Amino acid sequence: MTNRWLLKSEPDVYSYDDLVKDGETLWTGVRNNTAALNMKKMQVGDEGFFYHSNIGKEVVAICRISKLAAPDPTDETGRWVAVTIEPVRKLPRPVTLAEMKAEPKLEGFELIRQSRLSVVPVRDAEWAQILAMAG
DNA sequence: GCCAACGTTGGC
């Protein structure tokens, strides 16, 4: 079962361009239980939106899960996990948070409902809607 | 087990 996701990153810390440069990256540092549960549900090949938080506040690209959740090497307690992601493509243009909030079809979107969650599931209809908004 | 206090995230 393929699912879709949205992953947040502050672009001054790690942007989509950094991911392109690196080829792939271990998505470390998630320290929230709901977000960790979402990562454990990810399958290799699942796609996700890459969202720039704080600066930009917009979906900029699509990425793909390339490795399943495994223990996060930056976590000394051994309780947290990280997946590996790779870049897929940039959107024709970014879709901003303000646009998504203004779109009635995205009313139930988890990104908007629970704004602090850093790894968010995206429903098929929401995925299609955001792609359509990206042009 | 409840809840107040505090810390963090992220939008504005």
Place this chain on the structure above:
DNA sequence: GCCAACGTTGGC
């Protein structure tokens, strides 16, 4: 810089 939302911690 402020604040809302949410999670965590610790006293009782």
